[in-house]
Amino acid sequence: AQSVTQLDSQVPVFEEAPVELRCNYSSSVSVYLFWYVQYPNQGLQLLLKYLSGSTLVKGINGFEAEFNKSQTSFHLRKPSVHISDTAEYFCAVSDLRSDYKLSFGAGTTVTVRA
Amino acid sequence: DTAVSQTPKYLVTQMGNDKSIKCEQNLGHDTMYWYKQDSKKFLKIMFSYNNKELIINETVPNRFSPKSPDKAHLNLHINSLELGDSAVYFCASSQRGSNYGYTFGSGTRLTVV
Numbered sequence: 030a031q032s033v034t035q036l037d038s039q040v041p042v043f044e045e046a047p048v049e050l051r052c053n054y055s056s057s058v059s060v061y062l063f064w065y066v067q068y069p070n071q072g073l074q075l076l077l078k079y080l081s082g083s084t085l086v087k088g089i090n091g092f093e094a095e096f097n098k099s100q101t102s103f104h105l106r107k108p109s110v111h112i113s114d115t116a117e118y119f120c121a122v123s124d125l126r127s128d129y130k131l132s133f134g135a136g137t138t139v140t141v142r143a
Numbered sequence: 144d145t146a147v148s149q150t151p152k153y154l155v156t157q158m159g160n161d162k163s164i165k166c167e168q169n170l171g172h173d174t175m176y177w178y179k180q181d182s183k184k185f186l187k188i189m190f191s192y193n194n195k196e197l198i199i200n201e202t203v204p205n206r207f208s209p210k211s212p213d214k215a216h217l218n219l220h221i222n223s224l225e226l227g228d229s230a231v232y233f234c235a236s237s238q239r240g241s242n243y244g245y246t247f248g249s250g251t252r253l254t255v256v
Contacts, residue, residue, distance in 0.1 A: 073235075130199060136184045
């Protein structure tokens, strides 16, 4: 079965600084990877996804992620954060063997300070 | 138009009561899900229905019973509510066999007192 580990539970960062959120996955077959964002008291919104092709994926709100098969990672980055990026970020994985069931990591809380 | 809508958004109820949460999607997807998000923000899948057929039933107390009258609706009924049922419940939908991920509703915050 596939699984996801988010290596940082909390990431405090100053406004306009870069941020990287780390995600590692395990699966015995080809995977599809996702990053979701949950703003306070809201639902989950898809930031970006990797299905195939280019390993660098660009998403909404200036975020991007890089798929690294050899390191089984899918880290999320943003070069300059805003206060409004304060949220919970979830990495998720699915694969054909699991009938595309989405399994989530434990989440990373990003707090942006002025 | 909201793609996946859940009602109610907030639900406060006493222990022992029975309550229902409703979910509807207008995306034409054939598969719907219920996820539970606990106080530590961890998301765990509970159930999934494909075209009204139950396809995922994780280890969930049988006080929880999903019902799907058609592929656009998935409701969650909870009997004899307990304090530990307090959580945020998310509905989601997708097209089975598609690897495009899920679309989530905005959640129902259930508080059992």
